[in-house]
Amino acid sequence: MRPRSDKTALGLAWVENGKLKVKNPGPGGAPAKIIPSDGVEVFVEGVKITGETEVTESSNVIIRPVEQPPHVSFKFQITPDDLEAYVMLEVIDGVRYKVKDTEPSHRLELDVESEPIPACVDPQEIIQGAEKAGIRFGLDTQACHKVSVEKPSKPVLIASGVPATPGQDGKLEFAVPLEKVVELPLDEIQVDFRSSVKIPDVKAGQTIAVKTPPKPGLPGKGVSGKAIPPKKPRDPRLRAGKGVELKQEGDFVLAVATTSGWPRYNEASGIVEVDEVYYHRGDVDLSSGNLKTSGSIEVAGNVFEGMRVESEGNQTISGTVTDAELIAWGNITVRGNVFKSRISAGKDVKWLHRWNDLLANVEESLVRIMEIKALDRRLAEEAQNAAGNAAVADIKISDSEVLFDYFRQLIVSLSALYKEDLSQLPNDIIQRILGTREKIAGPRGDVYQRAQSIEGDINYVRAWIEYEFSKGESDVIVPYVQSSTIEASRDIVVTGQGALYSNLSAGRAVKVVGSPGIVRGGEVSAAELIHVNQAGSQGSAATVLRVSEKGKIIAGTIYPNTTLILGRLKARTENLLESVEIRIVDERLVISSRSGVVEMDG
The missing domain is CATH 1.20.120 (Four Helix Bundle (Hemerythrin (Met), subunit A))
Structure with missing residues (x-):
């Protein structure tokens, strides 16, 4: 294209085949002007122009299209647990610009067209970059190649570690209950709720708890190449307290009772112990149920109607016992009074x-x-x-x-x-x-x-x-007994008022020496000794004192109508006797008192 000849014409500029062409103006005309645009740099006389600039045919004009090369960068991220590594790509394609051909114009605004330059991702660069970032294990090269092709905008997993194999926690299993339990038989129509409550109990030699030791896990390996230690398995504490010993049986540790009684476990300290005494802090009634233990027992309150307390050890009852039953292999001590009850101390041997x-x-x-x-x-x-x-x-x-x-x-x-x-x-x-x-x-x-x-x-x-x-040598100690039956394999000691209308039987001795220490009504029997302050009553209540042939009876006062039995010999008092001692001498019943000595054939 060539501009028309006109002396008064303005200067013209145009682009032809990518090159700038300029025609000077006619006389009095203004030179052509060029305006640069984005994507191209224009230099006039060696100076880069940024705005509208006049040019003539003699001007040294250089038009340089801008080229933006493609951009590729990688970022690698390793998870805190060192088990995964991700790559994040930043990929920007490049741009190549070209000046468009234009018609002649006095005021020429350069126009460009763009051509993209695709960004290329080299998988080897990803692999090398991962190694430099500290990823030294579990790298997935196929994933790296896939990333180089697909160029995803989201993070991509390129490496995986091997997690640690967890171990097994140790276990502590209890073979006996540590709390009260209620056992209700399903096959019975009528249930005695008094016997349904079971208190914690263990016998000597019985296993209380079994500890299964923890098993350690296996270490893993992180993407950084470092070992990943397994989590330490839980190891429950197990220590032997009083009345307990630990025994190793294979892989297991057994807590075995060395004494009978009340098993307890302190989770904080891990101590398993057996207390020979079970402490019941209250009354024995329907709410508590009957109490039974292989050790000893102490009751802080009373024992009420229809209830029973059994133990293989000793018993101490702080309150009264009313229409109830106490059975123990050991000693029984009742600090309150006993009414209409049965008490038995000593194991049947x-x-x-x-x-x-x-x-x-x-x-x-x-x-x-x-x-x-x-x-x-x-x-x-x-x-x-x-x-x-x-x-x-x-x-x-x-x-x-x-x-x-x-x-x-x-x-x-x-x-x-x-x-x-x-x-x-x-x-x-x-x-x-x-x-x-x-x-x-x-x-x-x-x-x-x-x-x-x-x-x-x-x-x-x-x-x-x-x-x-x-175990068959046990005592019963009570302050006062009324309308009850008491048996002891060794001694019965009544420390208070005495025993009224009750049957007392001891393997060795019965001592009713409190204040006033009365035995009135019922029968008292012992193998070796009966020692009472008063026996019988002025109302002639039928009272029987019985010992073996080798035993003796000592009394402060014996009222009339009191039956005395020593072995096969028997006598009944007709008068008041004081300061009395009765025994068998040469197969004759000898009664010594303040009134004198009486010998009888019985």
């Missing part, structure tokens, strides 16, 4: 006498055999010292028929033990008794050795029998 007799037969045979063994050894030593004395040297008791007679007696005695019902005995005692069978019948050892091998087992059983017998 009559069944033990059978075992005691059977064991005594075994022990006797063992003693005989060991005596022969000792004699045999002594004679052998004498024979060795008396060299040349053939008569002494030939003596050997172990060949005698006497030894084998005693051994046969031992076998018979043991057989009698084996024939008894062992199920009522503790497991350790059963094992000891049955263990003697294999030892005594074993093929090895002579008679002495086999007999000696069971001595330890027999001694163990003897110790257990003596311990059980000791």
